[in-house]
Amino acid sequence: MDLSSVFSLDGKVALITGASKGIGFSIAEIFAAAGAKVVISSRKQDALDEMAGKLRAKGYEVSGFACNVGNMDELPKLVDQTVEKYGTIDILVNNAASNPVFGPVHETSLEAFDKIMDVNVKAPFELTRLCFPHLRKSAEASVINISSIGGLSPEAGLGIYSVSKAALISLTKVYAKEWGDAGIRVNAICPGLIQTKFSEALWTNDKIMGMIMKQLSIKRAGTSEEIGAMALFLASAASSYTTGGVFTADGGFTI
Template sequence: MNTITSKFDLNGKVAIVTGSSKGIGKAIAQGLAEAGAQVVVSSRKQDAVDDVAREFSDLGLKAIGIQCHIGDAGQREGLISKTIEAFGKIDILVNNAAINPYYGPLEGSEEGVFDKIMEVNVKAPWLLSNHALEHMKAAGGGSIINISSVEGLRPGFGLGLYSATKSALITLTQNQAKEWGRYGVRANVICPGLIKTKFSEGLWADEALVSRFTKHLPLGRIANPDEMAGLVMLLASDAGSYMTGGVYVADGGYMVAG
């Protein structure tokens, strides 16, 4: 029987999650694997992805680790080719990997920093998606999920360059949805708020700052990484089959807070 809940089943699907050796990416990868997908865990260090893949396998989940620095063209192509070699197809691509090498005013940064953050946060997801598109088209469809940030919607202070890249990623996603829907490929973007990860430790480790921040949040707290996984699982599955070009926030109410 084809029930509504069965549409969340990802058995037989193949998913790549970049930046998935820890934090949000790891939680997303685990969620997809728990839903039945064969998951490619990817990040810059082979040891790190092997450890996560082994951890997932010990839980009875299907996962392999493939090293990929998404800022490197050869490694991006290798991630796609090795996934095809291992599983024969790509159904789901989650562009999660990102960097933020600079915190401070726009005029205080350097051109090289701008180039580096744009390379990883915008150019790499664009090109990696282009590589995956070929295989999704051949399969008759697929789901691309880009991980942006509320900073791309409502910029704060000190994160101007990061905010610019995350805003660009939102627009890129909408263009992917508009152009690739005819191939059965859906593209959506998720904008998390403040999540307790190593990536954002410089923010949440400051108790005074967190107290001021959460005081105005409707839910009154910052999130854990696994609270981002459910939305990705929806967008990756047939339960989200009519969802494309969407911009979804998971921010504890940050966007509606005063």
């Protein structure tokens, strides 16, 4: 068996949201290194231009298109731009997420609730649906949703965020069950504590980190590259018989 071909994304087109930094950017870099043509997306075009430029300097094929996934009207343009640039979409990674609050759930406003659900659930639903006509044409289509261990068991201070990530896991399974006949695999990754700017409120808090470390089998925060490596497995032929799966990468937190 040629393992290099099993994990190759040569000739594939991947669209990744929330990809100008953190987990999304690491996924983009790993996919590009595996041979994919990659579209990175986030809200700010200047940040995308900078990060896409860094990857192109390494010889990778990467483009950046700005899109606020919380605005449903912007999603069709993102899909159209990707297809216009590269002709198709083989891989979709719904990574963009929002969590504007940290604290007791009863202090979460309806405005914050709506923002969290729009970005974390509604956007993946709609973007995945919009990509369907292109994904179904692919010989090895894969959708990867970045959920959270909070979607498996609610995390303190992250109530509605946890609710949204639980809904994303369910959405993953719904799409996986319905789209199997179309040859589209849909899986979810549930990261634990990953040292990114998004989770900074956690890993910079000594009290919280002390509590988390007591529950970890691997006594450290994870890296965005470790999530990217798992995403590569789910995007490649290595996981060709895997769909509807929910994969934790959390240092043993949920054992």
